[in-house]
Amino acid sequence: MSDFIYRPQIEVLSAADGVRRRQWSDEDKLRIVEESLVGYRQVTATARRHGICRSLLTTWRRQYRNGELGASRSASFAPVTVTKDIPASQPGPG
Template sequence: MVETGRRRRWSDDDKLKIVLESLAGPRLVSATARRHGISRSLLVTWRRAFRVEPPRSEKTPTFVPAIIEPAPPEPERQPTEPRTEAPATISRMEIILTCGRRIVVSADVDGKALARVVAVLERR
């Protein structure tokens, strides 16, 4: 018969104490896990579970209001200058995420693709 040991149960208070101990200094995850006889991956899972993050609801907007700036005035041309076609205007958007990252895209960007990019960047 092979003895496998018994499964231990940790209360939330015990888990929190161990997590706080592992956060007390740099490179304490492995040492703390060894000291309490648990695996490093279990401690990392507990740390993720106790991470303090503001609750996100689907109704909370993730973008700030847009600021639209007027186009700069065109320079006056002299009557003797030949008339030239106006250069094509390139529309672009600058998006500043709550984490401080900045994204600049053209105005005709695919909305679904942009939403996926923003979702990935907001998670980091």
């Protein structure tokens, strides 16, 4: 009989052990997308050059086409009509 008892080693993984996700600024995304639009068949080469997957770059390109990428939210205005003050003694329309 052997004195060896098999005990599997359990490795505890933590979220802090893994590689953190990168955060891309809108300016970086726009620069990378515009670079991928120059020339023929540049999506894969551009993605590889910047260390991102092709599907992520494809998603950014779709957002760019739809105007969703880097579009700053501008203030929307409602039309306003200015009229002369109506004295309180006159009845209003109605």
